[in-house]
Amino acid sequence: MTRRLISILTVATALGACTKPPAAAPTTTPDAPATAPAATATLPTAEAVLAKAVEAAGGAAAHDALGSYYSESKMEIPSQGLSADSKLWWKKGKFYMEIDMPGVGLSRVWCDGKTVISEDPVNGRRTLEGREATQSRWAASVSLPHEWTQYFTKATTVGRRDDADKSIVDVKLTGADDVEVTLSFDETTGLLRSQSFLQASPMGAMPVEVAVVEYKPYAGLQQAAKTEMRMAIFTATTTLTKFDANVDIDDAKFAPAAPETPAAQPGAAAKSEAPVTKTKPKSKAKS
Helix, strand or coil: CCHHHHHHHHHHHHHHHHCCCCCCCCCCCCCCCCCCCCCCCCCCCCCHHHHHHHHCCHHHHHHHCCEEEEEEEEEHHHHCEEEEEEEEEECCCHHHHEEEEEEEEEEEEECCCEEEEEECCEEEEECCCCCHHHHHHCCCCHHHHHHHHHCCCCCEEECCCCCEEEEEEEEECHHHCCHHHEEEEEEECCCEEEEEEEECCCCEEEEEHHHHEEEEEEEEEEEEEEEEEEEEECEEHHHHHHHECCCCCCCCHCCCCCCCCCCCCCHHHHHHCCCCCCCCCHHHHHH
């Protein structure tokens, strides 16, 4: 699920600049959805919960075998009457993404493994820093339960709760730049059900919750084929439409393309030349 977050968050950043934010945004990671508490019992360690999630999704070996991929997905935002098509090239922490939203424009994100550069019709091109850059890196992760130590320094089981007929265990990951994300797991299956966090953006922190609607097998892994993102400004549903594993990707793909320069206007060169002064011919003298 996490790797498709990067497309959602890029669009959210662009659209959020055009949409009035909530009156009071929280300053800490949003809590997991409030539901009836489960019976008190000893909580499993965060490491045990994360390890079970990795096995439930296909196992560590299958995750490690995925060295690169190309994917396509479709995002729908009914409340805004908008949709977007996303393409993502990923290779061991490096990635390039295009998000084309009719009526809004093309957004792009490049990451060479260190620097993250974003470009969208609202904010233009900029190098992401601090929390925003950190979030973009882990949002493109193949699996946070498997790769969490690459992006976070601490994992803590924060609670167990009932959600309908399921027992949910919440694990909070904490890392640099005060970045936090709460992962919620089905205690029976071990699969990730949702995650919540505060998305850093040019207009401030935005509470985000992303839930898995459907899993499907791709490349030997149970992957989130359909997700629903809930924000104060809109709700978006994203469906995975294509996934090609272990494809050849040139590293040049992860380097930002040169910014487009306006085409020269016809006649511009002629206008820049020094004006030519015309003189009237002398009239012949009368005999």
